[in-house]
Amino acid sequence: MGIKERKEKHKEDLRQRILDAAKELFLKDGYDATSIRKIAEKIEFSPTTIYLYYKDKTDIMYALHQEGFKLLGTQFLVLQHVHEPFERLKAMGRVYMSFALSNPDFYELMFIMKEPIEFVKNHCHDEEWEEGEQAFTALINTVEHCKAAGYFVQFDTTTFALNIWSLMHGLCGLKLQGHLDHMASTKISLPDNVNLMEQTFDGFISMLEKLK
Amino acid sequence: MGIKERKEKHKEDLRQRILDAAKELFLKDGYDATSIRKIAEKIEFSPTTIYLYYKDKTDIMYALHQEGFKLLGTQFLVLQHVHEPFERLKAMGRVYMSFALSNPDFYELMFIMKEPIEFVKNHCHDEEWEEGEQAFTALINTVEHCKAAGYFVQFDTTTFALNIWSLMHGLCGLKLQGHLDHMASTKISLPDNVNLMEQTFDGFISMLEKLK
DNA sequence: AAATATAGTTAACAGTGTTAATATTAAAAA
DNA sequence: TTTTTAATATTAACACTGTTAACTATATTT
Incomplete structure (x- = not known):
């Protein structure tokens, strides 16, 4: 199932991209200023998408x-x-x-x-x-x-x-x-x-x- | 100026009542959950009134x-x-x-x-x-x-x-x-x-x- | 080709701190 | 006493926040 694997990889990629964006914002502006909406904007996804990857x-x-x-x-x-x-x-x-x-x-x-x-x-x-x-x-x-x-x-x-x-x-x-x-x-x-x-x-x- | 004094006292009173309400909420629910609106509700004043007594x-x-x-x-x-x-x-x-x-x-x-x-x-x-x-x-x-x-x-x-x-x-x-x-x-x-x-x-x- | 599961979106809820503009009240001056 | 002025309190709004329900588009499977 090569396709399934590629999809899994893509999903794991996005999870990491969310984390990287969060990290960048967090280290720049701290905890409170790191909002879901700002993370979403950084990775160019909708804010609610993040909830598909993190609880x-x-x-x-x-x-x-x-x-x-x-x-x-x-x-x-x-x-x-x-x-x-x-x-x-x-x-x-x-x-x-x-x-x-x-x-x-x-x-x-x-x-x-x-x-x-x-x-x-x-x-x-x-x-x-x-x-x-x-x-x-x-x-x-x-x-x-x-x-x-x-x-x-x-x-x-x-x-x-x-x-x-x-x-x-x-x-x-x-x-x-x-x-x-x-x-x-x-x-x-x-x-x-x-x-x-x-x-x-x-x-x-x-x-x-x-x-x- | 007895009237002015009474007003000053009333003002100081309200300042203390705000603090007491804030303290009660703070000790019960912590920092974040102590909102201006909840404090205001507790002392039965409008939220913005609080800003006349605290910055x-x-x-x-x-x-x-x-x-x-x-x-x-x-x-x-x-x-x-x-x-x-x-x-x-x-x-x-x-x-x-x-x-x-x-x-x-x-x-x-x-x-x-x-x-x-x-x-x-x-x-x-x-x-x-x-x-x-x-x-x-x-x-x-x-x-x-x-x-x-x-x-x-x-x-x-x-x-x-x-x-x-x-x-x-x-x-x-x-x-x-x-x-x-x-x-x-x-x-x-x-x-x-x-x-x-x-x-x-x-x-x-x-x-x-x-x-x- | 139709049904289904996945991924992502929009809209909305219920909050937050805070400010500008407005109304109400009380004191001071006329 | 009436008018003006100053103090006090309020409403409405702004720009946010985390989070969820409902909906749409896409891609896979039957």
Whole structure:
């Protein structure tokens, strides 16, 4: 059935074109400004056609959310070349921070907004979360390796990993939301032109070093 | 001019009634579902009347955001009675967590959403942020007292405080967004019925204890 | 060639924030 | 007291939003 296959391919193509248009709009104007009608206009189809390929807007956003995790995954690949576990942990933090700063909209969609994860809960009953879990598993493994190298030996691995993730996530969240810059501008005790995010991260690293 | 005063009072009254109605809707249905028209219906005025008392929707939400900080401030009051600095720091963390869990919508408005802080940037040029800064100052002071008691002596106070805030904020964010519960349900290595948030926080405390 | 399934469309519903023009009301001036 | 003026509130409208039902055109199968 060659014809059927070609049709399937065409259908999958259009599904991808919708996603690409959505991505472009999303990265340019953010979540709210990415309307179904604008996506439709970009791919030169009727707005309702999109509903033949995606259940609703959160479905599209969940697909983008997955793309975001794939992107983060590729950024994490360089970490494979950092063999010393604690060095790898530090590098992981920097990659995470850099990802959040370079892709703020993706970061929001992946870790801050409630819509995509609610879509998972409502429609993806067969639990195929993968991408996100992989990143956390990578963290768990690195913490485990750190423990083998004498770091954090007295702490539970999962708990410690969650602490690290919480701190990194909180730091990125405060930065993206503007709270960090606000503090930098109001707290006169701070020297000017200081990168509060870097400074906080460096402080965190020195805390971790003391926990060897 | 008794009449003028009465009019001013009436005007201030209506402004408050708008805010109360907005608050009720906001706490019941969240940000998006709190529409100008619904607020208007609740106070039995025309939707456009609201624009005579508030610039726009973000103005109303900023007012609620301030109320949230006042509420957090009152929750922090109990901390005055905890004299031992490290105990006070721990209690502060618990109060912060409890506030986030008990008032998730307020927490989102205060620390996660971008709208209110952008309203500050755009319209409140005279920097009257107060409520939020007070809470952070309280944290700074407690960290300073901890240092005087022999804790964290080798760390910069502001950097350390930002680390603590980042971790607490990240933990609350991951919890409210659903990521923490998701991890608890997928990571089978974890025992069932475990409170990941409490466990992570306890782990953090034991980390801090090691930094004495 | 007729019946059927697929793909895409138009029109509409029920909302949203927001603004301009208008009406109503109350205070101030004549 | 009547007229003018200022403040307050309203109606109507604009330009959007996500989403669905009903309809049409196309292509495949019987």
